[in-house]
Amino acid sequence: MTKIARKAGIPGALLAAAWPFAGIGGPGPVDRLLRDGFEPPFVYRLDDGAGNVNIGPPSSFDPDMLWGNYFAVAPGAEVVTAIEVAFGATFPSLANGPVTFWLLVDADADGDPRNAFAVASVQATPDVSGNAFYRVPIPPTRVQGAIFVGASARLLGGQDRPARVDTDAPADRSWFFYAPDIAEVIDDLASAPFGTRMDNPQFVPFPGGFMVRATGQPDN
Ligand SMILES: [Ca+2]
Ligand SMILES: [Ca+2]
Numbered sequence: 001m002t003k004i005a006r007k008a009g010i011p012g013a014l015l016a017a018a019w020p021f022a023g024i025g026g027p028g029p030v031d032r033l034l035r036d037g038f039e040p041p042f043v044y045r046l047d048d049g050a051g052n053v054n055i056g057p058p059s060s061f062d063p064d065m066l067w068g069n070y071f072a073v074a075p076g077a078e079v080v081t082a083i084e085v086a087f088g089a090t091f092p093s094l095a096n097g098p099v100t101f102w103l104l105v106d107a108d109a110d111g112d113p114r115n116a117f118a119v120a121s122v123q124a125t126p127d128v129s130g131n132a133f134y135r136v137p138i139p140p141t142r143v144q145g146a147i148f149v150g151a152s153a154r155l156l157g158g159q160d161r162p163a164r165v166d167t168d169a170p171a172d173r174s175w176f177f178y179a180p181d182i183a184e185v186i187d188d189l190a191s192a193p194f195g196t197r198m199d200n201p202q203f204v205p206f207p208g209g210f211m212v213r214a215t216g217q218p219d220n
Contacts, residue, residue, distance in 0.1 A: 042077035046209030047166035054088025059158025068150020077216025109145035169209025
């Protein structure tokens with residue numbers, strides 16, 4: 001991670017100093033599952049439903065930002081059917097286009113998505129912020145090993161803070177990346193000019209997990 005950060009030439013202090021955060025969240029609604037004869041979909045998630053930090057790039061550049069979570073594929077949830085993301089209130093200026101929702105597979109399942117590859121992507125324009133999740137169905141996609149689920153958007157540095165974080169969640173499975181064009185590096189995130197995990201104190205003053213989820217169902 002440090003190597004990648006150095007490659008980008010982005011001073012850590014600059015990122016840290018410009019790191020915005022806002023909005024202390026209250027307790028989220030309790031998830032209630034209806035059990036009327038079929039199993040509800042499995043939800044891949046790190047957060048507890050209540051986020052408290054929103055992050056985005058510093059004012060020194062206007063990148064395409066990808067943020068997302070890494071999950072081992074769970075038995076009975078091998079077919080991913082939807083991605084759910086909660087956004088910061090300072091949503092990307094829509095002048096720069098919609099959000100892209102990504103599903104990647106990490107074939108070596110080693111905990112590091114930087115050699116994962118995209119197996120599905122959908123563009124959409126979220127209409128919620130805070131702890132409300134925006135749900136995007138994707139073509140049902142069978143996955144193996146491990147997945148990285150995320151969202152990317154072109155941002156105005158110092159203004160847009162779309163990546164909502166729950167600091168109660170583990171930070172060692174959330175990653176974010178900056179690039180001029182995320183689509184160009186999505187199958188080789190190691191080549192992104194900047195990338196870090198959310199437990200890297202050099203770049204992340206408020207470690208936590210992104211409010212990014214996916215739903216899966218059995219491969220029948
Ligand atoms: Ca929380
Ligand atoms: Ca890997």
